[in-house]
Amino acid sequence: MKTASSFLELEEGRPLVPVWFEGRELQLPKGSNLAAAMLAAGVGTFRYTPVSGAPRAPFCMMGACFDCLVEVDGVTRQACMLEVTDGLRLSMPRKGRDVTDADN
Amino acid sequence: MQITDLVIIGAGPAGMAAAATAANAGLHVILLDEQRRPGGQIYRDVDRVAPIRGELLGKDYIDGLPLTAGLDHGNITHISGAVVWSIEEGIRVLYTADGRGGAIEAKRILIATGALERPMPLPGWTLPGVMTAGAAQILLKQSGVLSKNAVLVGSGPLLYLIAAQMIRAGTPPLALVETQTRADFLRALPHLGGALRGWRYLFKGLTMLSEIRRAGVRRYTSATNISIEGETSADGIRFIAGGKPRHIPCDTVLLHHGVVPNTQAARSIDVAHHWDARQHCFVPNLDDWGGTNVETVHIAGDGAGIGGAKAAALAGRLAALKTAADLGAISTIERDTAAKPIRRRIARELAVRPFLDAVFPPAIEATKPADATIICRCEEITAGDIRRHAGIGCVGPNQAKAFSRAGMGPCQGRYCGLTVSSLLAEANSATMDETGYYRIRPPLKPVTLGELAAMGGSVNSATN
Ligand SMILES: Cc1cc2nc3c(=O)[nH]c(=O)nc-3n(C[C@H](O)[C@H](O)[C@H](O)COP(=O)(O)OP(=O)(O)OC[C@H]3O[C@@H](n4cnc5c(N)ncnc54)[C@H](O)[C@@H]3O)c2cc1C
Ligand code: FES
Numbered sequence: 298m299k300t301a302s303s304f305l306e307l308e309e310g311r312p313l314v315p316v317w318f319e320g321r322e323l324q325l326p327k328g329s330n331l332a333a334a335m336l337a338a339g340v341g342t343f344r345y346t347p348v349s350g351a352p353r354a355p356f357c358m359m360g361a362c363f364d365c366l367v368e369v370d371g372v373t374r375q376a377c378m379l380e381v382t383d384g385l386r387l388s389m390p391r392k393g394r395d396v397t398d399a400d401n
Numbered sequence: 402m403q404i405t406d407l408v409i410i411g412a413g414p415a416g417m418a419a420a421a422t423a424a425n426a427g428l429h430v431i432l433l434d435e436q437r438r439p440g441g442q443i444y445r446d447v448d449r450v451a452p453i454r455g456e457l458l459g460k461d462y463i464d465g466l467p468l469t470a471g472l473d474h475g476n477i478t479h480i481s482g483a484v485v486w487s488i489e490e491g492i493r494v495l496y497t498a499d500g501r502g503g504a505i506e507a508k509r510i511l512i513a514t515g516a517l518e519r520p521m522p523l524p525g526w527t528l529p530g531v532m533t534a535g536a537a538q539i540l541l542k543q544s545g546v547l548s549k550n551a552v553l554v555g556s557g558p559l560l561y562l563i564a565a566q567m568i569r570a571g572t573p574p575l576a577l578v579e580t581q582t583r584a585d586f587l588r589a590l591p592h593l594g595g596a597l598r599g600w601r602y603l604f605k606g607l608t609m610l611s612e613i614r615r616a617g618v619r620r621y622t623s624a625t626n627i628s629i630e631g632e633t634s635a636d637g638i639r640f641i642a643g644g645k646p647r648h649i650p651c652d653t654v655l656l657h658h659g660v661v662p663n664t665q666a667a668r669s670i671d672v673a674h675h676w677d678a679r680q681h682c683f684v685p686n687l688d689d690w691g692g693t694n695v696e697t698v699h700i701a702g703d704g705a706g707i708g709g710a711k712a713a714a715l716a717g718r719l720a721a722l723k724t725a726a727d728l729g730a731i732s733t734i735e736r737d738t739a740a741k742p743i744r745r746r747i748a749r750e751l752a753v754r755p756f757l758d759a760v761f762p763p764a765i766e767a768t769k770p771a772d773a774t775i776i777c778r779c780e781e782i783t784a785g786d787i788r789r790h791a792g793i794g795c796v797g798p799n800q801a802k803a804f805s806r807a808g809m810g811p812c813q814g815r816y817c818g819l820t821v822s823s824l825l826a827e828a829n830s831a832t833m834d835e836t837g838y839y840r841i842r843p844p845l846k847p848v849t850l851g852e853l854a855a856m857g858g859s860v861n862s863a864t865n
Contacts, residue, residue, distance in 0.1 A: 303530065303652030305572055307545035309453065333544035341529050341634050348781045352633050354529030356816075358536035359442065360435055360484075360846075361517055361663075362778060363811040364527075372849060378435065 302339035314383040318367070325381045332358065332365045332377035343367060343376060344389045366390050405429045405478075407724055408494045408507040410485045410666060413441020414468055414710045415702025416513035419717035420479075421471035426725035429476050431505055433483040433496055435846075439469045441515055442535065443710045445542045457569045458542060459562075461605075461710070468714060487843035488670050491697040497848055502856035509697050509724045512667055513717060516660035516703035519682070520816045521555060521767045522776045522784070525629030526656065530636075534563050534657035547572045548653035552638050554627060555658040556581040557761040558602075561609040563655065568616040575651055577613070578640055580658065580764035582623040589759035599753030621647065625766060629654050658764045661819065662704045668841040670695055676833035679758050680707055681768075682819065683838055690723035691716055699724065712750040715743050768823050776824070777817040779810020787821055791828030798822050798839050811847055814839045 311326035318340060325334040332355045335343070342352040344366050355365040358377045365376040373390045407423050409416045412434035420432045432439075440447045444465025455463045472479055483498040494505045518533040525531065534553060540546040547567060551574045553560050564574050596603060613620065621642035630637045637650040661682035664674060672693045674683045684706040691699040699720040702713035719740055726736035770776055772785030782805050787795075790804045798814075798821045801807055807821055808814035814821070818839050826836040 303549055304540075305547045305549050307454065307547070307570065309545055330544045333540050333546045336540070337544070337546045343529075346781060351527060351781070352529050353527065354634070356527075356532050356536060356778070357518065358532070358539040359517075361812060361815045364778065366811075372851075380437070 302337055304337045306337040314381065316381060316385040316387065318387045319389060327381055327383060329381050330358075330377065331367075331379040331381050331385075332375075334381050335376060402493075403431070403503070403505045405431045405505060405507050406728055406730075407431075407509045407511060407721075408433065408505050409511045409513055410434075410488075410494065411441065411513035411515055411702070411704070412436070412439040412472075412479065412481075413513060413515045413702060413713065414443065414465070415515070415704075415713040415717035416441070416511065417468040417472060417717070418714035419511050419513060419701060419721040420477050421468075421474065422718045422721035423725055424474040424476035426721070427476070427730045428721075428725055428728060430478070431507070432472065432477060432479045433485055433494065433505075434479075434481060435484040437481050439472055439479060439481070440465055441710075442539070444468065445539055450542055454545060454570075458566060462542070464710075484846050485666065486845045486848050488666060488698075491670060491695045495843075497852040500852055500855065502848070502852045504856065507697075508728055509699070511691075511717070511720055511724070512698060512700045512704060513702045513713075514663045514666050514704045515713075516707060517663045517815055518657060519659045519661045519763060520776075520818075520820050521656040521658055521764065522770045522774050522817075522820055523554075523627050523629060523656070523767055524771070524774050525631065525635065525654075527775055527778055527781075528629060528631050529634040530631065530652055531629055531654045531656065534560055534655040535660070537653075537655045538563050538566070541566060541570065548574075548655070550575055550651045551653040551655055552576050552578060552649055552651045553655045553657070554578045554580075554624075554638065555656055555764060555767075557657060557659050558606055558609075558757065559660070560657050561606065561613060563657075564618060565609045565612045568612060568618070573616045573618050574655075576619045576621065576649055578624045578627065578638065578642070578649075579620060579622045580624055580627075580766075581761050585760055585762055589756050592756035592759055596753045596756035598749055599751075602753040602757075627764075627766065658767060659761065660703065660707055662706060663815070664704065664838075665813065665815065665841050665845050667693065667698075667700055667704065668838065669843055669845055670698065672698065672700070674838065677706060679755065681758075681763050682707070683833070689719075691720040692723065708747075708751055708754065712747055715747045715750065718743055719747075768820065769827060770820065770824075776820045777805075777807040777810065777814075779812050779817075780806040780808075782807040782817070784820070784824055787824045788828050791825050795825060796829055796831065796835075797837050798825060799837075801825060802839060808839050813841065813845070 313324040353364045356362040406428040447465040483496040487495040624642045627640040673686045701716040701720040770784040
């Protein structure tokens with residue numbers, strides 16, 4: 298499924314593979330950056346903050362801001378640091394299950 | 402545990418150049434970077450992408466190819482996708498790659514972790530659809546993904562670069578909302594003479610500006626009262642320019658007002674830093690080889706102070722020469738002979754900086770945000786919260802952190818640290834050096850128990 302996206306994707310001829318985000322099937326270019334591919338496929342909100350429930354999406358694309366967090370196999374990870382693989386199943390990180398705090 | 406002469410953290414221009422120089426001098430080098438491919442921020446994925454859209458990205462991007470080619474050396478092991486999360490006793494580096502932990506012991510360590518975008522807290526900056534201009538560049542370089550309806554906000558040459566690249570790709574930005582003023586320009590004029598030694602950069606800047614003008618992209622300067630609007634994502638931006646209130650509907654807002662050294666790794670091992678008033682950021686205290694107060698650790702590249710990609714690579718070479726001499730691979734005479742022309746080139750590269758720093762200062766409304774503006778994205782703490790804590794006696798960011806949780810989220814203060822320090826300094830009428838910065842402790846990035854458990858196995862597999 299492809300929804301209206303505010304992003305344009307320059308053609309690279311990579312084969313599309315299915316990826317599920319919150320139960321919704323996306324066709325994403327295999328091997329591409331996961332956060333970029335999700336944005337291009339029209340995913341607007343990646344997660345809701347544990348503090349106020351505000352929507353968030355990628356901000357830095359370089360692994361520094363942690364706003365692109367998604368849950369993969371029960372582990373919260375940065376989508377901008379992952380690649381698209383065939384059959385990837387993603388969900389929004391659940392409240393209270395955010396990555397470990399820095400707490401120091 | 403793997404053993405080597407030199408571990409380099411960061412495969413941007415500084416780290417790549419250092420690796421090649423050290424390897425050519427006979428040292429064994431392990432180069433770690435959390436990205437899958439070498440290049441750093443400026444040359445992100447250059448090997449794969451140069452043939453596909455090198456023309457669109459420009460010559461400054463393709464210039465990264467000789468650096469990545471230099472990594473093809475028998476003495477260099479590049480471990481990609483390796484997130485460094487701890488440095489111990491100045492000689493051990495702990496990292497995770499592909500879900501497994503690894504450890505390396507080295508005689509010397511070079512931190513080449515580059516820069517971060519200067520935090521730009523404006524009303525609405527946490528909405529989906531708001532990104533850094535650097536993020537937009539990474540999207541374009543690495544993935545060929547471009548925003549269709551974007552407004553660029555802030556100041557500095559990188560803003561013009563992304564605008565020019567978007568124009569070349571056929572999706573020009575809707576407008577540039579720039580914060581620098583005519584007064585900034587007048588203040589910068591005395592530096593123009595010195596900047597002429599770096600005339601190529603000035604020429605490039607003017608070329609980009611004329612590209613933007615020809616494309617008919619509207620530029621607003623001296624913009625103030627900037628706020629990003631939207632409920633669930635950004636749908637417009639409001640500001641005042643030329644004495645008039647303006648509103649531009651858009652899907653994406655790209656923020657940028659300069660980059661600042663990423664000091665997380667250096668601070669985690671208590672490398673001393675000081676406030677650089679010209680660059681408006683903290684920089685590590687270094688000798689003229691990039692050496693720190695931790696004897697075995699050097700720092701090179703934008704993490705040592707902002708100088709750009711060319712200066713970063715040259716500084717990487719200097720640190721590598723010093724390391725090679727310290728470890729007896731070359732003589733001090735060989736070191737100094739090789740260093741001389743490099744130092745001359747660094748001086749030329751840096752000539753334009755005082756002018757750029759003065760003409761594109763940080764946007765005041767983002768360094769001293771309004772009370773209601775969120776400044777810590779992770780914990781959703783506002784500028785008003787920090788000012789209130791200053792009011793009840795908070796003098797430093799570590800106290801503010803304990804009171805408010807600002808800087809306690811997963812980003813570890815990367816996008817609030819400077820703001821918190823500057824808010825406290827202002828509220829307490831203290832200097833930035835007196836106010837200081839967050840104390841950073843490992844892990845630099847979250848590590849899972851599974852990764853720690855898998856530590857033993859990966860140490861060996863990383864060797865081949
Ligand atoms: C988002 C962004 C985009 C930029 N784009 C441009 C541009 O197009 N043109 C330009 O002239 N300048 C650009 N710059 C400025 C840039 O800082 C310099 O030009 C140049 O990239 C600096 O080189 P460097 O080697 O010091 O660091 P970088 O190129 O930033 O390389 C640092 C490397 O360290 C790695 N790293 C950091 N922390 C860790 C860790 N804990 N574990 C493992 N690896 C780590 C990073 O993944 C990165 O690859 C950009 C800066 C940013 C922040
Ligand atoms: S977008 Fe910032 S960490 Fe992924």
